[in-house]
Amino acid sequence: MGYDMAVEVSALNEIFVEFYYWITVPLMFLIHIGFCLYEVSVSRVKNHMHTLMKNAMLIPVVTVTMFLFGFWIYFGLPKWPFGEVVGGTTALPWDLTMGSNFKDHIMGVFWAAFLLFSWTAASIVSGAVIERIRTGAFLIFAVLVGSITWMLAAAWGWSASGWMVTDWGYHDAYASGVIHGICGGAALGILTVLGPRIGKFAPDGTPRDIPPHNPWFAVIGLFIIYTGFWGFYAACNVPIIEFNGLWTATTIYGTPTTLSTITFNFLMSLSGGLLAGYMLSKGDSFWTFSGGLGGIIAASAGNDLYHPLQAFLIGIAGVWVAYKLHYWVERKFKIDDAVGAIAVHGYAGSFGVIIAGFMLWGYPAVADGSVTITPWGQIGGAIIMFVVLGFIPTYIVARILKAMDVLRIPHEVELAGLDYFEEQTMASDGQVIVDAELAEANK
């Protein structure tokens, strides 16, 4: 048998790409662990197990719906509603590649990478609405955001063939708008209907601080999210591909970048965000660590191309915008965003999309250079993400669920705490065991 070097290299490249994407999946799993830890720590003790279960159960419902229809949206609807549905049966549950298949080794890995983004999307919304939303209602929103609206956002604005990219030059390499903007808007849509937690606002409308029951664990949760974010960044790239005669990494749009670029910029935008969060909040741990996340999110749209110092400064500016807007919206509209998700994801993400339009003005948005990045394309994109795909769908569904009286937990249960009866049962069961042990000891 002859040795064909081209075949060997091609096979090695294929194995490398498969493994590269596969390793991003367990890394991104850390994001969900971080979100659970963070969210539970921010909730009060009387609600923490319910908070954990609500977030954990988004995993199965988003996973099954991503298999049934979510992944198909990405392949089928990049031009819809202005163009045809495309892609044939690709990613439909009955397509032969959506299962164990000798002719295709990568589809399941791609599906999982998108799925982990979907969990993140639903989890961002989850934190904002804690301590008052019903689990059943939240899981409907999880499917809506995790398997429908974010996938539509990805099809339109996070694919080289998406209409926002080909028509507007929309550029969002690491999903400032496609994930974070849309999820911030979605959280705001729900909270507008759901209302604040009891006691959040004084009778005169002044907001009260409801402190996390475990601030230390909350920031550890954010640290774990940072760690998982590396997997997210890696998964957003095509690791190695021939581009006009040069072997390089590319973004999901097929435009060149390097692993070095995103490593520089990830760390510099994180650092800018941390400094800004610390300064704005006068050293508050919650806002400092959230600032780090917000810094990355603000720079993510253009972190494939920015200079590290630009990423650093954009991280600072994005967190400033997010922090100021958070408190202004809270005071003005009585929005009780328990974890600052709308600010860190929605405002910082939308800012990031818009600033990329100015910073990268005139850069080719796609590999063939047929369309360029512009401020108006990015501003339009930010509105599509935050308002059209973010706010409006969840606002409408929240109104429907409210009318059906299945949106918010009963007033009495909210006051007593969602875990009250569980804790009573545990205390009672515990006492039975103590009594049994005492009886045994007294024999």
Next chain:
Amino acid sequence: MSTGVESWSAESIAKMDALYPFVGAEVIMTVIVVVVWLGWHIWQIKHENKTYDDQVAKLQGNLPKAVSGD
């Protein structure tokens, strides 16, 4: 009787695509999973509604005690 693959020979593998059993039943399996998924949501919402109804009934007259953590 075979539900799918019958041989791992080089000749068979060269022609092989799907490895799972019951190839051809994908649409039926999809319908079953859609029913299970939607059925689970309906069950969960009904269960949650009943749980809260029971809890509200138990809290009548006991709310101050529950809120104070006793």
